[in-house]
Amino acid sequence: MKRRQFLTLSAAALATPALLSRRSLAAEPGTPLPLPQVMDVDAGNGNSLNAILGQREFIAGAPSNTLGYDQDYLGPVLRFKRGATARLAITNRTDGPITTHWHGLHIPGHLDGGPQLAFDTQETWTPELPIDQPATTLWYHSHVHGKTAEQVYRGLAGLILVEDPDIADPLPRDYGQNDFPLIIQDRSFDSSGRMTYDLGMMGRMAGFQGSEMLVNGAIRPRLSVPAGLVRLRLLNASNARAYALRFDDNRSFYQVGSDGGLLPAPVAMTGLHLSSSERAEIVVDFSDGAPVRLVSTDTGMMGGTGGGMMGGMMGGSTGGSSSMMGGMTNRGASGPEFEIMSFAVSDAPLKGPQSLPATLPAQIPDLGQPVRTRDFTLNMSMGMGGMMGSMISGLIGGGGQSMGINGQSYDMGRIDQKVALGETELWRINTDMMMHPFHVHGTSFQVLSLQGKKVDQARIGMKDVVHVMGPSEILVRFDRPAAAETPFMFHCHILEHEDSGMMGQFTVT
Numbered sequence: 279m280k281r282r283q284f285l286t287l288s289a290a291a292l293a294t295p296a297l298l299s300r301r302s303l304a305a306e307p308g309t310p311l312p313l314p315q316v317m318d319v320d321a322g323n324g325n326s327l328n329a330i331l332g333q334r335e336f337i338a339g340a341p342s343n344t345l346g347y348d349q350d351y352l353g354p355v356l357r358f359k360r361g362a363t364a365r366l367a368i369t370n371r372t373d374g375p376i377t378t379h380w381h382g383l384h385i386p387g388h389l390d391g392g393p394q395l396a397f398d399t400q401e402t403w404t405p406e407l408p409i410d411q412p413a414t415t416l417w418y419h420s421h422v423h424g425k426t427a428e429q430v431y432r433g434l435a436g437l438i439l440v441e442d443p444d445i446a447d448p449l450p451r452d453y454g455q456n457d458f459p460l461i462i463q464d465r466s467f468d469s470s471g472r473m474t475y476d477l478g479m480m481g482r483m484a485g486f487q488g489s490e491m492l493v494n495g496a497i498r499p500r501l502s503v504p505a506g507l508v509r510l511r512l513l514n515a516s517n518a519r520a521y522a523l524r525f526d527d528n529r530s531f532y533q534v535g536s537d538g539g540l541l542p543a544p545v546a547m548t549g550l551h552l553s554s555s556e557r558a559e560i561v562v563d564f565s566d567g568a569p570v571r572l573v574s575t576d577t578g579m580m581g582g583t584g585g586g587m588m589g590g591m592m593g594g595s596t597g598g599s600s601s602m603m604g605g606m607t608n609r610g611a612s613g614p615e616f617e618i619m620s621f622a623v624s625d626a627p628l629k630g631p632q633s634l635p636a637t638l639p640a641q642i643p644d645l646g647q648p649v650r651t652r653d654f655t656l657n658m659s660m661g662m663g664g665m666m667g668s669m670i671s672g673l674i675g676g677g678g679q680s681m682g683i684n685g686q687s688y689d690m691g692r693i694d695q696k697v698a699l700g701e702t703e704l705w706r707i708n709t710d711m712m713m714h715p716f717h718v719h720g721t722s723f724q725v726l727s728l729q730g731k732k733v734d735q736a737r738i739g740m741k742d743v744v745h746v747m748g749p750s751e752i753l754v755r756f757d758r759p760a761a762a763e764t765p766f767m768f769h770c771h772i773l774e775h776e777d778s779g780m781m782g783q784f785t786v787t
């Protein structure tokens with residue numbers, strides 16, 4: 279099966295699109311943005327989280343069955359301090375095994391919350407996390423193999439803020455005043471307004487695509503912001519969907535942070551690409567007082583820009599440059615555009631910095647030269663005839679191990695790679711079809727090239743997810759150990775692909 283067949287199939291699927299629409303649900307966009315509570319997690323014994331079964335009325339009068347940490351859907355923002363230990367007691371009060379994976383945190387494998395660290399109903403896990411990495415925005419979510427997509431979809435996720443008391447942060451940083459987390463997710467609802475997770479064949483192949491946008495658990499909410507500089511911490515916590523974000527008045531904004539911390543300098547842009555699990559911190563100037571909407575073009579399954587799926591597929595690398603696409607709007611993005619949330623400017627007194635510094639206190643390590651090269655190909659189908667195999671497994675609803683990496687589906691009992699502690703490596707990642715956000719546990723890495731083109735690292739910063747649509751290279755060093763009992767994962771962060779076996783594991787010794 280080659281690209282032409284896939285194109286035909288995909289076009290057919292898009293003819294009845296799960297487009298983010300203004301369907302006549304009783305949804306009420308414009309409700310205030312929910313602001314998660316912040317939990318400062320220190321070395322004391324008092325920090326606990328309960329994973330619970332919940333119910334949430336995303337749409338009034340229609341309670342959905344959800345999961346959350348200490349709340350019905352999603353969890354508190356966990357604030358960790360560099361140089362300290364974060365001690366947590368997490369109790370599973372749901373109806374099946376969960377894990378709590380600290381996405382992007384630099385910690386040893388036995389604390390990572392990967393599939394081997396699942397804990398069952400009524401059990402408590404008490405990790406003590408040594409926090410030692412630059413300040414950044416991370417997240418936590420369940421990572422039970424085969425269940426990750428559904429558990430995250432239902433709400434088992436939350437944001438992490440790593441702070442560094444030794445580095446002065448020159449950006450807006452008053453949480454809930456001029457510094458806001460935006461957890462962006464797409465979800466679907468049935469005709470009665472209840473949230474549903476119904477994959478269908480295309481969802482099993484390409485990953486779930488929802489019909490409504492949620493931010494911090496509310497449908498297309500509204501945020502009231504002061505008339506000045508505001509920092510937004512964006513997390514794409516969608517199962518699969520990638521976003522080409524912009525403001526509907528095409529205003530410029532600045533990206534100041536990436537997955538692993540601050541960029542060396544603010545980067546001006548009008549559009550930002552964010553694939554599943556990527557984070558970006560941006561600073562937006564609201565001093566003109568004008569209301570504005572955050573919108574996205576549908577990047578489609580190929581993750582491209584300038585024409586959605588077709589553009590991505592036909593245009594090859596056009597959408598390439600990971601977390602920045604300053605030229606996006608100039609490429610004439612033609613996919614359907616949809617609203618994510620809106621902003622209204624309040625008359626609240628201005629606080630915090632009202633100008634951006636020319637440079638930022640980024641901490642980009644010198645990784646030196648690689649001593650080893652590893653190659654990874656992300657496979658949409660395993661031994662069943664390319665894409666046709668994926669279609670068949672989609673049709674029969676197997677949901678099994680139909681995808682893989684380097685020709686093998688994930689096996690919890692197999693170690694795929696063995697890495698030496700402290701050595702720098704070059705990882706070359708490619709895909710046999712479709713875009714995949716590739717995530718590596720236990721570290722942050724530098725992106726050298728994307729889709730065959732060298733990139734400007736100063737615009738990308740330290741990453742733990744890279745958007746792969748063609749041959750891409752990362753420079754990576756592992757400074758935290760992981761034994762064979764609790765190895766680190768590398769995987770596609772389209773959660774349905776991960777659950778279908780597009781994942782491998784490695785030790786660091």
Ligand SMILES: [Cu+2]
Nearest residue numbers: 714770772775
């Ligand atoms: Cu994938």
